[in-house]
Each structure stands twice: as structure tokens, then as C-alpha cells.
Amino acid sequence: MRNWLLPEHIADILPATARQVESAKAAMLERFRTAGYELVSPPLIEYVEALVSTDDSALALKTFKLDDHLSGRQLGLRADITPQVARIDAHLLAERTGVTRLCYAGSVVHARPAGLMSSREPLQVGAELYGYAGIEADLEIIGLMLASLRGAGVEGLRLDVGHIGIFRGLVQAAGLDASLAQALFDALQAKDASGIRALCADVAEPYRSAFSALPELYGPASVLEAARTRLPSLPEIELALLQLGAIARALGNEVELCFDLAELRSGFYHTGLVFTAYAPGWSDAIARGGRYDNVGRRFGRARPATGFSLDLRDLIRILPEREATRGIRVAQRLLPDAKGEIERLRGRGEVVVLDYLGESAEALGCDRELVAEAGAWRVVPFQ
Structure with missing residues (x-):
């Protein structure tokens, strides 16, 4: 049995690509923050009736369902974060009566892929505005979506x-x-x-x-x-x-x-x-959104809402490459004497790598090393 195989439409993200994805996600969340959107992080799993309404058959088909051994109730793995954010606005932030701006970034899981090339574990990033019914709110959301895509390098929208x-x-x-x-x-x-x-x-x-x-x-x-x-x-x-x-x-x-x-x-x-x-080069949509007034009704609070979301995995092939930060090698023999200096360097944001095997600079990802000279620690180019 080849237990290293992953299910269909599920894939690992390796270091170089993970750096691209995390940098793009951080940039989008920062763009949202500066526009007044507060970050929320709903759970991956909830009671299924909170994730899927009884008349939304399309979302129900996408949602993995399982039994909760603690409560005996049915749980669901979220297939869309928007219903969760609606629950947060309607229930946990119910004291807010004006406009509420929320954003998120997290994995969702689909029981079946949206298309032949689609992942069943999209990385959904989005922003939502609650409490204002005017077209100005929709224009704000559309502008944020377009700016996010352009910031990630998408052209020809x-x-x-x-x-x-x-x-x-x-x-x-x-x-x-x-x-x-x-x-x-x-x-x-x-x-x-x-x-x-x-x-x-x-x-x-x-x-x-x-x-x-x-x-x-x-x-x-x-x-x-x-x-x-x-x-x-x-x-x-x-x-x-x-x-x-x-x-x-x-x-x-x-x-x-x-x-x-x-x-x-x-x-x-x-x-x-x-x-x-x-955009050119994508066979399907790369972001979607719209108005969903009263989406929080089933959670006890109906009010205007508009928002958008995208799957960051769809953008991987055009995201800017991010070089790994080169580190400082520390030979194992220098421990424990070098421990305090290692903590000081890491506290400054440096990458410090312990070398157990005497490996090369390339293998360790280091371009400098820590050495002891004349009773002091020095960082010098890694030979």
C-alpha cells in the first residue's frame, strides 16, 4: 500500500511555493486591514446546520459530514467561510449596530472539486461588509477585490x-x-x-x-x-x-x-x-462576490451584506517568487556556550541553523556562520 499518496485533488505545498502563498496572503490581509477590515478566524469544523442551510443543496453537496463522538450530532468541514462570518456578525458581534467590516483567510474542504483542475482544499481569502445596503458598499468590495488581484500580479482583469x-x-x-x-x-x-x-x-x-x-x-x-x-x-x-x-x-x-x-x-x-x-490564462473565474442581504437571518440577525472571496491556490503560478532568507550556521560543537548568542540573533530576526552533520552552505541554506574569536562571538561569511 502506497500510504504516501494523497487523495485526488489534494496536494502539498512545498517550501518555495509556501513562501509565495504566505507572502501573498499577508499582503492581502494587510490591504484589508488598512481599509478597515478586521480579521476573523472561524473554526474548520462546526455543526453542519450552521454551515449549510436546508435549502442550499449545492453547498450541502460540497460539505464533508461526520459524526461528533462527544455530542452525537452531525459535524461538517466548512466548504465556504462566508456562512461562518455571517454567524459571527449576527451572533458574536451582535452589539455592533453600524457597518462591520470583516476579513478572513483559511482553508476550506470540498467533498467534490469545482472543476477538473480545482483543488478540494481551496485557500479561501475574502472580505465582507455588513450593515449598509447602498451600492457604495458593493463598489468598495469590488475595488478591494480588484486591488487584491492586481497586487498579486494578475493582469488583464x-x-x-x-x-x-x-x-x-x-x-x-x-x-x-x-x-x-x-x-x-x-x-x-x-x-x-x-x-x-x-x-x-x-x-x-x-x-x-x-x-x-x-x-x-x-x-x-x-x-x-x-x-x-x-x-x-x-x-x-x-x-x-x-x-x-x-x-x-x-x-x-x-x-x-x-x-x-x-x-x-x-x-x-x-x-x-x-x-x-x-483574466487571461485562467479557464474559470479567479474571484467571485456579490450581495447577500439577510444571510445572517438564520443566526438571529438579518441585515445587508456584500463581499467577495478567492482561492489563493488558483494564483500560485503567477505569485512573485520569494527567496528563502539565508541563515547563520552554528556548529553543534559550539553548544551550549553559544546558546545566549543564538537567542540574541534570533531575537533580531536572523535565521540561525544548528549544523549537526557538517553540511554545505547550500544544504543548510546559510551564507554566514557563528565563530568564537578572542573570547567574543562573531558572524562571518560561511566558507
Whole structure:
């Protein structure tokens, strides 16, 4: 039995790459900090009902479940950190009544990979803003996402923007039952035009034509004007088009924008604006986000929320290389006399490596060594 093999879609991160990942993560968290986002670190494992709502079948399929031998209840390994942050905002930070900005960085585990090349252990990094419903909050989050990706070295970004409120408004106005609404949701995600027409065969006008039009409403900001003529005038649709127009005006000169009114893929819990970042060289999205108002309702506190997340593992191949810090060699024979000097050097941030075998500078990763000369310690180039 080859017990060194890892499960499919699971991989180690070795030293050189780990330095890249940790440096990029630290840079993103520092960017979040300077924008006022406070770091939280939820647990990897929770009771499953806190991680997955009863009507979120997609997240339920991603979540590993196991029995807790202490409580007898079912536990889950988190597949998404957003529900956990919503729990923190709703329950642990419930005394805060204004805007709350939170961020995180941690591993999640998927029972099945999102794609052929996807890891089942993404390193999810994200930021979320609670307590403000205005489009300004969404623009703040989008700006933070774009800056984070650019800071990691991603070039040629394109932002696809949609609004789930359009679909929800049509479903409500057309009086569709839950099963048909779910089937249409799936068909729109797949951009299955013929499937949409078949599902809407018995739907009254103008809603039948509106559902069929959604996959065709894709492109630059001019799509929004086309939508006004092809979609019925419903309050939800009018609000969505106003918000999408605000995105076009605010970001049109900053990033390539593409509006997709059939874009529903960002997550089940999203309620309004959704956005997805793409870049040349990646076959799938590299960051996703959107508005998920009232996501904390099941934890006892419903309020506006918007945020984004990305998988840092997706960016590994373009992250800047980080050279290992060269260290100071200390021959084992110098112990215990050198112990105090070793602690002093390490306290200054130096890497100090004990040499047990008389190894080379390359093997030890050292370019200097500690020597005793004339009753004093000196650091000299490692020969």
C-alpha cells in the first residue's frame, strides 16, 4: 500500500511555493486591514446546520459530514467561510449596530472539486461588509477585490456583473412554483436557451419572453439599455438596472466590464448584485462576490451584506517568487556556550541553523556562520 499518496485533488505545498502563498496572503490581509477590515478566524469544523442551510443543496453537496463522538450530532468541514462570518456578525458581534467590516483567510474542504483542475482544499481569502445596503458598499468590495488581484500580479482583469434580483423579480411576478424556478435557475446558469424556452412554454407573457431574453443580454454597458426595452417594468428589475448602471459609471474606465443578466452562478445565498473576475490564462473565474442581504437571518440577525472571496491556490503560478532568507550556521560543537548568542540573533530576526552533520552552505541554506574569536562571538561569511 502506497500510504504516501494523497487523495485526488489534494496536494502539498512545498517550501518555495509556501513562501509565495504566505507572502501573498499577508499582503492581502494587510490591504484589508488598512481599509478597515478586521480579521476573523472561524473554526474548520462546526455543526453542519450552521454551515449549510436546508435549502442550499449545492453547498450541502460540497460539505464533508461526520459524526461528533462527544455530542452525537452531525459535524461538517466548512466548504465556504462566508456562512461562518455571517454567524459571527449576527451572533458574536451582535452589539455592533453600524457597518462591520470583516476579513478572513483559511482553508476550506470540498467533498467534490469545482472543476477538473480545482483543488478540494481551496485557500479561501475574502472580505465582507455588513450593515449598509447602498451600492457604495458593493463598489468598495469590488475595488478591494480588484486591488487584491492586481497586487498579486494578475493582469488583464475582466469583471462580469449581473444581478440576481432580475431573475427573482421575474419569478415572483410570473408566479412560478419552486420546482420550475429551480429548473429555470439551472438552465440560465448553463445558458441553455432551448431549455429555457421549453420550461417557459406555459409561462404567461411578458415573462416568457423576458426569461428567454436573459441569456442574450450579455455584453458592454449598452446591454442595460437593451434590457429596459426587453424586460418588463418591475420594481426589482428597475432597481437592478439602476445599480448596474452605477457600476458601469463608476468602473467603466478602471476595468473591462461585461454585463451578464443571466449570471446566477456566484452563490445560492446571493440576493442582488453579483460579480465575477476573469483574466487571461485562467479557464474559470479567479474571484467571485456579490450581495447577500439577510444571510445572517438564520443566526438571529438579518441585515445587508456584500463581499467577495478567492482561492489563493488558483494564483500560485503567477505569485512573485520569494527567496528563502539565508541563515547563520552554528556548529553543534559550539553548544551550549553559544546558546545566549543564538537567542540574541534570533531575537533580531536572523535565521540561525544548528549544523549537526557538517553540511554545505547550500544544504543548510546559510551564507554566514557563528565563530568564537578572542573570547567574543562573531558572524562571518560561511566558507
